[in-house]
Amino acid sequence: MKEKIIRFMRARAAWVRRNRIRSGIALVLVVWYYFSLPQTLFSAPYATVIESAEGELLGAKIAADGQWRFPAQDSVPEKFRKCVVYFEDEKFYYHPGFNPVSMYKAFVQNRKAGKVVRGGSTLTQQVVRLSRKNKKRTYFEKAVELILSTRLEWRCSKTEILDMYAAHAPFGGNVVGLEMASWRYFGVPSEQLSWAESATLAVLPNAPSLIYPGKNQFRLREKRDRLLLKLRNEKVIDGQTYALAISEPLPQKPFALPQVAPHLLQRVAKSRPGARVRTTIDVHLQQRVNQIAKYYYNQYRQNDVNNLAILVIDTRDRSVISYVGNAPTDAAHQKDVDIIGAPRSTGSILKPLLYAGMLDDGKLLPNTLVADVPTQISGYKPENFNLTFDGAVPAHRALSRSLNIPAVLMLKDYGVNKFYEELQHFRLRDISKRPDHYGLSLILGGAESNLWDLCRTYAGMTSTLNYFNTHQGKYRTKEFAELNYDSGFSPDFGKESFQKTILGAGAIWLTYNAMEEVNRPEADEAWKFYDSSQKIAWKTGTSFGNRDAWAIGTNSRYVVGVWIGNASGEGRPTLTGVSSAAPVLFDIFNLLPRQHWFSPPLNDLEEARVCVLSGHLAQPDCPQITQWVPLKGRITTVCPYHKLVHLDKTRQFRVNTSCEQIENMVTENWFVLPPVMEWYYKSQHIDYRPLPPFKEGCAGAQTPTMDFIYPKNTAKIYLTKDFNSIVQPVILKVAHSERESEIFWYLDRNFIGTTKTFHEMPVTPADGMHEITVVDQNGNEIRRKITIVR
Structure with missing residues (x-):
């Protein structure tokens, strides 16, 4: 051989x-x-198509050339495959790309008729002709098609050739390909087509003009039924199936494509135009969230609030399981704008990040008292939403109640630059200006961010805590990974490490516990009293001018983010995070599977003795409790507010050795706040006991008993005019620890009046620098220098 x-x-x-x-x-x-055969047969642009995680069509965007052409499917449904082969090319699975017998018969018949009455092309030749843009039918072109068809048969399998035909055949108008035709004419995916529907589509590429609604119905039915009869005769279908199939009606009008997630479709079309993307969207959840969005839109638009956005994240793999980029509003209110990625004023939504950062850095403990008094810092005067003051409030309550003044004072203590760097680590990309551009307003909405970045941040925090608890106190180096909507993508969370990524698990757990105490919306105020209530760590935010209402919440698996407002930036008086965005948030959490609350990350916590009243680390003179604190909590300050005081036997007066015998003194622990904090604190806490006065005749230094509420030292004050152009006075305010004490006011050493109980003094000084002096009846004196500008 x-x-x-x-x-x-x-x-x-x-x-x-x-x-x-x-x-x-x-x-x-x-x-x-x-x-001879191009490597790529079809270069025409495709429509962008998105599917749910379950494979259901969510929406599609037309191709760049104006054709509805879906990307090719992995396989063609068997019903359509049978129909098109029996109609177009019965010998498809046996010929080498052309059928000489069929070509000869077509040649004879066309020659006798003097025109084209029959085609002899195989499906392979039709694929070649479609790829060559349906060039004019000449004998030369037929010869080229024949050669290229044999070459195509060598390159591709019969199944691949049939798939190409189904993806690029014309189906009438601007509808190209089986999948689009199936949705357009029957409103279902191609795998759900009946025999009659498959037969209808199989005959269309041969004469696509037959599909126009209300026209050519007799011819279309005749061709379809002839094909169905052939399928019965060839025993592809049985008699009963045939009888049912020919009784089915023809399509009468085109169906609209599903638009379940139109704004996610926009997002995909920008990054992957012409692709078919199976997303991570849960179609059933998406439909329910769409219903919720529509319901609240119909409610809020009555108050001229026309836009909203909702994002739901599964924190396990950062997958986006629901995406509502805008309300079902109209074009006049920018319905096509995807607000999820739009920068908007953050309001109070960053406060938990500051709280967590300070816990993690050892700057405070959960119950540490933070001042809540009238404050002015370099001309910046923050105010609480309800325009009241608590004097002093535990840090976790300041967060849960979203108090502005404590947040500003906490940021001042933490440092704007340091907090700014923390936000950069979270990759809040819209916070891109220099730290001094934002200043202390950074914590109250002076910066902008977007729903995507904020939800990613909270998802990263939740996942940090979960992973730490389930992997023996370890972190992952890329825990704050990008959110993902592609079901075929696996996020990279980096390597395991004992070093925290941004925040420690202990600080996150304590922050979530504080957020879980946030007052819920009006309709859900009694949530704690129901066994079925969900524990959710959540936070709202309202921007200046009521332009943006935020709500972001998380449990141990999901993060839900909601924004409500107007895309135009117009504010509305009743638009707030707690009244507008929070109800949406809780309705969505009610759709999600219930989750267990976070386990405490014991490897990142330790027990500490903490002062009951001040929340600081306890000193020996404090009433104490044991509390979980972050590992760095040990470096926080010891309670500065408890001190030993000496009283007479009646406990009505303070004494010292100059006025009382030592054996007659009673020593007692006393909780004492600074005068301004005390002034407001005691109005909120009836059990607060001011220090007793000194007994008459006692000598020695006296404890300061008063302080300025307003103004701060060296403040620059601008006097304003009313509607009648009359200059309005500045109101000077002082807090005194002894409620009935009388104090005397001086402006530049000139006496201007006295006050008792409520110490407020209106003055209208001339422009320039002035000195304010206040003296109480015991001779205690305080001063302030101010500058007046008209």
């Missing part, structure tokens, strides 16, 4: 030497034949 092969090869080589020209021509022809 081997010798025969060798003799054959030698004979061929000898023939080539004797026929060099013929051999060269043959080689050129072979090379031309091999490369």
Whole structure:
């Protein structure tokens, strides 16, 4: 055998030497034949298509050339495959790309008729013709198609050829491809087509003009039924199926494509135009969230609030399981704008990040008292939403009640630059200006962020805590990974490490416990009294001018983010995070599976003795409790508010050795706040006991008993005018620890009046620098220097 092969090869080589020209021509022809078929047959643009995690169509965006052309499916449904083969090319699975018998019959019939009455093209030839943009039908073009068809048969399997045909065949109008035709004419995916529907679509590429609604119905039905009869005769379908199929009506009008997540479709179309993307969206949840969005839109638009956005995240893999980029509003209110990625004023939504950062850095403990008094810092005067003051409030309550003044004072203590760097680690990309551009207003909405980045941040925090608890106190280096809507994508969370990524698990757990105490919306105030209530760590925010209402919440698996407002930036008086965004948040959490609350990350916490009243680390003179604190909590300050005081036997007066015998003194622990904090604190806490006055005749230093509420030292004050152009006075305010004490006011050493009980003094100084002096009846004196500008 081997010798025969060798003799054959030698004979061929000898023939080539004797026929060099013929051999060269043959080689050129072979090379031309091999490369005659383009590597990419179809270069036309495709529609962008998104599907749910379950494979259901969520929406599609038309291709760049104005054609509804879906990307090719992995496979063609068996019903359509049978129908199109029996209608177009019965010998499809047997010929090499062309059918000479069929071509001969077509040639004879067309010649007799003097026109084209029958086509002899195989499905393979039709694929080639479609790829060549349906060039004019000539005998030369037929010859080219024949050659390219044989080449295509060599390159691709029969199944692949049929898939290409189904994806690029014309189905009438600007509808191209089986999948789009199935949705357009029957409103279902192609795998759900009946035999009658599959037969209808199988005959359309042969005469796509037949599909126009209300026209050519008789011809279309005749072609469809003839194909169904053929399928019955060939025993592809049985008689009963045939009888039912021919009784089905023809399509009468086109169906609209599903638009379940239109703004996610926009997002995908920008990054992956012409792709078919199976997303992570839960279609059933998405439909329910759409209903909630529509319900609240109909409610809020009555108050001229026309836009909203909702994002739901599964924190396990950062997958987006629901995406509502805007309300079902109209074009006049920018319905096509995807607000999820739009920068909006943050309001109070960043406060938990500051609280967590300070806990993690050892700057405070959960119950540490923070001042809540009238404050002015370098001309910046923050105010609480309800325009009241608590004097002093535990840090976790300041967060749960979203008090502005404590947040500003906490940021001042933590440092704007440090908090700014923390936000950069979270990759809040819209906070991009220099820290001094924002100043202390950074914590109250002076910066902008977007729902996508904020939800990613909270998802990263939740996942940090979960992973720490389930992996023996370890973190992941890329825990704050990007959110993902592509079901085929696996996020990279980096390597395991004992070093925290941004925040420690202990600080996050304590922050979530504080957020879980946030007052819920009006309709859900009694949530704690129901066994079925969900524990959710959540926070609202309202921007200046009531332009933006935020609510973001998390449990151990999901993060839900809500924004409500107007895309135009117009504010509305009743628009707030707690009244507008929070109800939406809780309605969505009620759709989600219930989750267990976070376990305490014991490896990142330790027990500490904490002062009951001040929340600081306890000193020996404090009433104490044991509390979980972050590992760095040990470096926080010891309670500065408890001190030992000496009283007489009646406990009505303070004494010292100058006025009382030591054996007659009673020593007692006393909780004492600074005067301004005390002034407001005691109005909120009836059990607060001011220090008793000193007994008459006692000598020695006296404890300061009063302080300025307003103004702060060296403040610059601008006097304003009313509607009658009359200059309005500035109101000076002082707090005194002894309620009935009388104090005396001086402006530049000139006496201007006295006050008792409520210490407020209106003055209208001239422009320039002035000194305010206040003296109480015991001779205690305080001063302030101010600058007046009209």
